[in-house]
Amino acid sequence: MKHKLLAILAVIVILSAFCQGSSGKDRKSTRSEFAMPDSIHLGIGHLEQVIYETSVPGPTCRRLMVYLPEAYYSDTTSIYPVLYLFHGARGDELAWIEKGDILHTVDSLTATGKMSPTIIVMPNMNHYTDDEEYCFSRKKNPVESLFEVTGCVETSFMEDVVAMIDRRFRTIASKSGRAIAGLSIGALQSIYISAANPDAFDYVGLFSPMSRPVVRYGPYKDIYYGLKQKQEIQFANPPKVYWVMIGNYDIFVENIQYYANYLRRNGFKHEYICTGGGHTWKNWTRYCSAFLQNLW
Secondary structure, three states: OHHHHHHHHHHHHHHHHOOOOOOOOOOOOOHHHHHOOOEEEOOOOEEEEEEEEOOOOOOOEEEEEEEEOHHHOOOOOOOEOEEEEEOOOOOOOOHHHHOOOHHHHHHHHHHOOOOOOOEEEEEOOOOOOOHHHHHOOOOOOHHHHHHOOOOHHHHOHHHHHHHHHHHHOOEOOOHHHEEEEEEOHHHHHHHHHHHHOOOOOOEEEEEOOOOOOOOOOOOOHHHHOOHHHHHHHHOOOOOOEEEEEEEOOOOOHHHHHHHHHHHHHOOOOOEEEEEOOOOOHHHHHHHHHHHHOOOO
């Protein structure tokens, strides 16, 4: 009962604080945003958009953004590890680019030798009901994001996204070459996707996570059940890195302290890092930078 109450209170707080830590009104997407070149050279790396078919109900296709290391096209023999990086509520596949400064971060860390050349995949993890919603990459408001996490995108993620990326790009297609991370709801999705696929990800980063969905319903809800049993399998051969990171003024901090204690009680190897600050991009960019420097 206590945790249900906390979840309800979190919804109320999010409505006033905005889940993505931004101010002002949502930016309304337009069709012109999808007219970007398929590939952009950034100076060090390359940014590409990929439109792919999806098996989830609703849209027949989605878009994701892919960052490729500088040498990807000049050295056609090298293979690369992959980070799957998720947005939160009010976000989409552009959130980490527009608000998280991820391109500059990755370029800087790679150029200074603080991280290995890595492919970064930023998918749209929103739950949509029809093609028109996705066509405009419609951003969800906090209430929609919290109550429309139905599990369908998470259930199909390995086939729709991971398998497609492994076919299309030169990846290290194994647990040792894959990382998954996200902020807020994206961190919740990272918890459950990694638990449901224990042999898929050796690096898990949870930035200001929700530890459980507000509601669970529909034909794909099973991915959100049986977490302990799934994690017993996942942590029998534990990820090399499993980070839980949150600010001491974050709206989810009490809930995540409970989650960290749950991990500790069950002997699930992890690192819990509590910093200053709250549920903001300032923290998420710092967490992501630290996580990137501890991959591979």
